[in-house]
Amino acid sequence: MNAIIGQPVSRVDGPAKVTGHATYAAEFDLPGLAYAAMVLATIPRGHVRSIDRAAAEAAPGVLAVMTHEDAPRLPYKQIAQRPQVDAQSGEQLHVLQDDQVRFNGEPVAVVVAETLEQAVHAAELVRVEYARSPAVTIFDAKQGRPPSEGNAKAGRVPELGRGDVEGAMREAPVQVEARYVHPREHHNAIEPHVTIAHWEGENLTLYDKTQWVDNDRKEIAHVFGMEEERIRVVSPFVGGAFGSALRTWPHVTLAVMAAKRVRRPVRLELTRRQLYMAVGFRPHSEQHLRLGADKEGRLVALEHDVIQQVGRYEEYAETALSPTSHLYQCDNLRARYRLVEMDTNSPCPMRAPGVVTGVLGLEMAMDELAAELGMDPLELRLRNYAEQDQQKGLPWSSKELRACYETAAERFGWARRKPEPRSMREGGMLIGYGMATAIYHSDRSGGSASVALTGNGMAVVRSASSDMGPGTYTSMTQVAAETLGLPVDHVRFELGDTNLPYAPVHGGSITMASLGNAVVAACRAVQTKLTSLARAAQQGPFAGLAEDAVVAREGGLGRADGSGPVVPYAELLRQHNLGWVEAEGSAQPGEETKKYSSAAFGAIFVEVRVDELLGTVRVPRMIGAYDVGRVINPKTARSQCIGGMVGGLGMALEERAEWDARFGKVMNANLAEYLVPVNADVAEMEAIFVPNDDRNFNPLGVKGLAEVAICGVAPAIANAVWHATGRRIRELPITPERLLG
Amino acid sequence: MQPFTYAPVADAAGAAARALAGAQFIAGGTDMLQLLQENVLQPGELADLNGLGLAGIGEEPDGALRLGALTRLQEAADHPLLRERCPVATEALAATASPMVRHMATLGGNLLQRTRCLYFRDVSTPCNKRQPGSGCSALEGENRHNAILGGSEHCIAVQPSDFPVALVALDAEVLLRGAEGAERWVPVESFHRLPGDTPEIETVMRPGDVILAIRIPSHAMRWRSHYVKVRDRASFAWALCSAAVALRLDGEGRVAEMRVAAGGVATKPWRLVRVEQELLGHRMDRDRVRLAAVWASEGAVARPGNAYKAPLLQHTVERALLEIGGLA
Secondary structure (H helix, E strand, O other), rough: OOOOOOOOOOOOOOHHHHOOOOOOOOHHHOOOOOEEEEEOOOOOOEEEEEEEEEHHHHOOEEEEEEOOOOOOOOOOOOOOOOOOOOOEEEEEOOOOOOOEOOOOOOOEEEEEOOOOHHHHHHHHHHHHEEEEEEOOOOOHHHHHEOOOOHHHHHOOOEEEEOOOOOHHHOOOOOOEEEEEEOOOEEEOOOOOEEEEEEEEEOOOEEOOOOOHHHHHHHHHHHHHHHHHHHHHHOOOOHHHHHHHOOOOHHHHHHHHHHHHHHOOEEEOOOOOOHEEEEEEEEEOEEEEEEEOOOOOEEEEEEEEEEEEEEOOOEOOOOOOOOOHHOOOOOOEEEEEEEEEEEOOOOOOOOOOOHHHHHHEEEHHHHHHHHHHHOOHHHHHHOEEEEEEEEOOOOEEOOOOOHHHHHHHHHHHOHHHHOOOOOEEEEEEEEEEEEEEEEEOOOOOOOEEEEEEEEEEEEEEEEEOOOOOOOHHHHHHHHHHHHHOOOOHEEEEEEOOOOOOOOOOOOOOOHHHHHHHHHHHHHHHHHHHHHHHHHOOOOOOOOOOOHHHHHHEEEEEEEOOOOOOOEEEHHHHHHHHOOOOOEEEEEEEOHHHHHHEEEEEEEEEEEEEEEEOOOOEEEEEEEEEEEEEEEEOHHHHHHHHHHHHHHHHHHHHHHHOOEEEEOOOOOOOOOOOOOOOOOOHHOOEEEEOOOOOOOOOOOOOOOOOOOOOOOOOOHHHHHHHHHHHHOOOEEEEOHHHHHHOO | OOOOOEEEOHHHHHHHHHHHHHHEEOOOOOHHHHHHHOOOOOOEEEHHHHHHHOEEEEEEEOOEEEEEEEHHHHHHHHHHHHHHHHHHHHHHHOOOOOOHHHOOOOOOOOHHHOOOOOHHOOOOOOOOOOOOOOOOOOOOOOOOOOOOEEEEEOOOOOOOHHHOOOOOHHEEEEEOOOOOOOOOEEEEOOOOOOOOOOOOEEOOOOOOOEEEEEOOOHOOOOOEEEEEEEOOOOOOOOOOOEEEEEOOOOOOOOOEEEEEEEEEOOOOOOOOOHHHHHHHHOOOOOHHHHHHHHHHOOOOOOOOOOOOHHHHHHHHHHHHHHHHOOOO
16 A cells, blocks of 8 residues: 555545534534623723623523622632643633723623524623723833743743853954834634533533643633533534634633523624634734854854733743744854733734744844845855754754755745845836745644544544644544555544543644654554454464564554465454454653754745835745655645745734724724735745654654744745845834835 | 614615614625624614615716616626726726625715724724714824824724725716605715714715715716725735826827826825826826825825825825826
8 A cells, every 4th residue: 555644635524624514613503502792891901890781681582691790709720730821820810700800801791692693782781880990001121021930930931041142242243133023913713712611410511612622621620620520622623723722711611601500501602803802812022133143154142032912910921032042053142031011811822922923033133144244144044054952952853954945945046036135126016035944843742542443444543632724634544544554534533522532732733743643552552452352362364373473554464474365454353243443542752852852944935026116015926945854744734834824924914913002902803904814915835845754753753834834934024025125124014104114 | 783673675765764764774784794793883773775776887878887876896897888988996896805795795885885993893992983072092093094184183084995086086976866855966076074073974965865876977988097006915905095097188198187086095085186286288207297196195194103194195196197107
């Protein structure tokens, strides 16, 4: 049989999705389903003085109105070891537990009614009087403070570095210094966040939009002081998330409380506008860089400060310093990370959290350094190539970044770039070429899977994972099919249910490196189990053979010496009168984390066309080459990468929350004014995967490819805009007012 | 969203009666549904105009084009006569929203599209247009989308439609049917009102009025015309600024007739008379065009968020003129 891993298999769940058969969280149609709508605070800080709920309670179809005055007091027990997806210090929002308002958009009431329209209408009838307190709603970088110990312990360190930066900077003959600003961004997945809560006695089922069913269960168990075993979370399909569904948000708790109150299943779906307040976002950041180099372009000193906004009731922090710590060789480095407290809902991870921010500043500054040196930007990167992870003092488990640079540059035609800015024109437009490096650290986490071989020749593989879009269903099917020696259409992968074996978070680009190896282990385990059964049997082709005399191959068992036929699994099951045989397997990170540093790499090259008179930028071409280790499915991998390019294009040119400090609120909270790229923005995009197979990192040889795909795109575009126009736009997005200003 | 009843109406008289009883009209619904969902409007009744039979585009005996109020944007954008004779109109329509929206939205509704001002659309904030007397949040707020022309201390909301800007350049008129049945023609140029101290009143329409049609006059059929739209992304975005130009050159290549209008920058489709005056009677060359376009932002009142619109308006007008003059 041909290899299945590495084949461009079409999405196995594609037909279900395009025909509407895939059931998303909002679509579980339970008997007696009632609908909830939230009332959100309209002040940035203060407290609720009074709530007039009479009109809402009298409105047609209303089943309940709940506020802090009558909501049950919940235990909100601490989780012994806070999951990484949660804020690492402070307290998560305790929803409807007191009269305090911590940010504009905090829920102050929830209404449950027979229909969605009735619930929404009644929520609008709830009259809330507030007492406003002074609020911090302006980002002031000078107010930055180090992250707390909790975050530092979780890797979001306040400072890192090596060598003598001040001394080296003084000596450096070439220096650049710059400040970059990136505004608050929102995930804006197509599917809004939604929860259906269904109590049956003391047992609770949640149909939820989540990237991690197991943690969702744990969080709700702790909020309500319940045993985890009494909760089941079901989430078979997720309509995009980009990190917004990693953690469990307050509306899930509201849905659970509401369902308890009305003794019916309750659906709570956030509106598009509410998504800007009720879940997280990528925090506003400002960063300051100083780069010192010798005349040959070798970095001798690197200073990088990243300052981000954070909420005040809990502290979410990011690993924004990580790329600076190891992307380039530099003996003298100092990086600092600071947080500015503001009265806002809490930020949260959004694709390549922190890293995309750190890469943005570093890669724009590198471009400025190249210009200062009069050196080709690609050549500057090559001169500072990090042969090892200098911060950790470890070799890379693998690194094919040089091949990425070469492949992408060749394909793009980088050699045609004229070094001088404003030197390339076409049809009245200024043309610019820009490039940047991408990196995202590769991690693994423990997880498990089960495999059942059935009498009809199918293999059913199960794990409580998630597929928010990358193609987990498909790629895991391929891994199992190849390991078992079965065709893809004989394998079914099931995910998104806490009844399935434990899976780690579906985020941080770790799913395949983590769970893929568990799937392999489960496949091996079920083969071993079947082999033992066949050897232990009284009769049959393998009865009484030694352990090493029987091997699994080509979808069945055969003799190790190659003699005799391969007996398919299903036939063996029939011979032994078994309906099915099942086994579990798991995988976890091992000693490799002590021996190696692991990361996915990429090189992005873009062309921009700038209409100087009108201040508009379009991107006709974008080419990325990536080292993501082994590629399980080049088709879904390509989709991931061009999706990341589109996300990066939005970051560079379009996305921005328009924050009004008077209200402490995002004002453009809808998709007509918060712009993300549309088809017309997206022209030629190409993703190339350079050959690699990182067995040092994990047996499957994969690294991770979700996050790295968005890193480097925005700085490459900004650098290309400079090359086209001679203007450094250091605040994103690059919109007409910035180019005309 | 407040509960409402739905009343399909069969004729303009029926529509007028429903409106006088407090109903809001719905035709394509592309804007109305947003306004309902966001609780910006709370009608007790929606009167559906789709049964009025006002769709279609035809040529009148004198050569004018008559466009039914219920004609869908896409139908108009694709109409061969309109494309051939009034490119500014079809270019503006093709640059409007997305294909899906254009297949639903109607020409009449597009004239009445409400502003995209962030504060008008968020009911938790003060807005004089939505709630007279509550204050204008945009003056000192997030106003990169707001108007530099035609604003008042009470409102700087932009009328966001593209098509009416083209209609002003084409010297078009709107046919209104009054509540009593009398029909009257109103120039598109004077159809929308300046906000003044009553920003909640946006047009000259009176209670019970129904838009029946739009007429592009026969003299506009002799003009060359063109629309340029600048937006934050390549498609499906509001105009940050747009320019519509229509002109006729005489035998010597001099500008004999000209109308220029701007969108995205003003509280109503904004005619740029001074720019026209600078060019009338002259041959168009790059320098004259550039100097004329500078007058586009005459009288602009800029705020930190929208100050860029003054140069952008000049440049957009310049681009439109250069392109129509074959100088680009």
